[in-house]
Amino acid sequence: MTHPAPPAAPTREEIAAAAARIAGRVRRTPVIEWSVPVGGREVPVTVKLELLQHTGSFKPRGAFHRVLTAPERPSLVVAASGGNHGLAVAHAARALGVEAEVFVPESAPAVKVAGIRARGARVTLVGASYAEAAAASAERASSPGALAVHAYDDPAVLAGQGTVALELSEQAPDLDTVLVATGGGGLVGGIAAWYGPGTRVVGVETHGAPTLHAALAAGRPVDVEVGGLAADSLGARRIGEHGFASAVAAGVRAVLVSEEAVRAARRLLWQELRVTAEPGGAVALAALLDGAHVPGDGERVGVVVCGGNADPHDLAEPR
Template identity: 60%
Template sequence: MVDRNDVEAAAALVEGRVRQTPVITVDGADLGVPGLLSLKLELHQHTGSFKPRGAFNRMLQGALPSAGVIAASGGNHGLAVAYAARSLGVPAEVFVPVTASPVKVQRLAGLGAQVRQVGQHYAEALAASTQRAGETGALVVHAYDQPEVVAGQGTVGRELEGQLDGIDTVLVAVGGGGLVSGIASWFDGSVRVVGVEPEQIPTLHASLKAGRPVDIEVGGIATDSLGARRIGDIAFETARRTGVVSVLVRDEDLVRARRLLWSELRVAAELGGAAALAALVGGAYVPQAGERVALIVCGGNTDPSDLGPAAPH
């Protein structure tokens, strides 16, 4: 498991290699919801998502093999691994499904990674990368289910706590669970952590209901960033230990939230990055009066050409 000490150690290790991302506080009425909202703009992190935090923490634990690093990803994790590998001067090989966003695949190549597209979903890319790592001896940097990766992602929560007083609730998107478990590990039950998942990718939701990690079918419009078929073991145990809950959002709420972020705040999030706001605009999570809510806008690797005016509210 990962605890606050692990997150503190990760923060010291990645300092100077990742950005402190800004927090903005806005009137929720601008986004069609009541109260004040604080948004941590983690899409302004290197490579457009929170992922470099975990990638660097994993890769800085010791000497790296000459074969470099290897990862499977829907896109954002691969970008982070490629960026960190380039920064540290080692090769990176990244496996992504054929459904990965072309924007992300193009950026991966631009960062110098060797890109391999395998299968329709993340799970197939992961299996291929695991086999390849056994052949090459490269260091595996898992997208979400390694303690070092989770601790690195937990620095988002640590940073947020230092930027914002009196947080009651943090809403955060869930794919494989690295970010939500890292944040929950940092707050350790002192702040309510709500995982937000698309209805067609209820990875954490289904596992909490079953009482154990289970495989799910993956579908809908946010598979490139939230398309894990099975929640990570660390995320599942952390969610149970710290009381993380999961709410489900509709694809149309993801689209609406993404457009609202752009039209009202000029924040160009990807669909997964807009999931936390989608929980509010779609009513999946309804804050109490006076509840101080923070949202993690966790990714912005998107083609902005389809961003238009938001639906009326």
């Protein structure tokens, strides 16, 4: 009887191979140098604008890599998503000439559901949570010729998301700390796998979606209650096994931020950079504004702004 391999972080070699495999299908997103007000002082940070990726988030990296590494070309790709992963899977499927079906909870933002449909995928609304959508998608993915593209808990997806860090390490090679939002663990796991323990990676979560924080406290992935401002993009009920293994191996620390700090981060990104981040995309920056991570003197900090699929009406400045 064979047993599945234990969860493990992708290697740097696997992430580099993923970057070569998806080259030309994803954007090399830019970085910008910026000074952020933290505790009465200006802290220089390097901001990775991953929200400028195709479909408005980092997700196409993992989606393309999962499909391109499938043993056989699928006739259908199936995914469950709170929104951003579904957009990415629909985009990748259309680019590769494959049909797609995406299961989303009924609470998914309308702008994301419309975007998934606009990219040619079938959308099935199921239940009130990502977990319910995931259960329905698993049944559909058992159909002949179908390929499940998990939002985060898959080695190929992790390796694809790790290409964010590969790029950032080339664009800003001397970072001491990288702040990254954490939901299901695909992005933080991929970034941690690339950097390893040599560069501090901090997983940032809201109090309403503390998957990594709870897992580190328990010593294993555990279910958490999910809700609040960033639930559509950080709304996994538990961190994935692969992302957690990667985070632990790299010594990732988890910090929690308030929703008010997330709102402040969104406003600051808009006011200073004219960047329209969604709440989940601004969570990493919120760690600086909230004091959840206080940089030391001379510490070189990178911030991944990972998503921009939000209605910007609440960012409008008063006339």
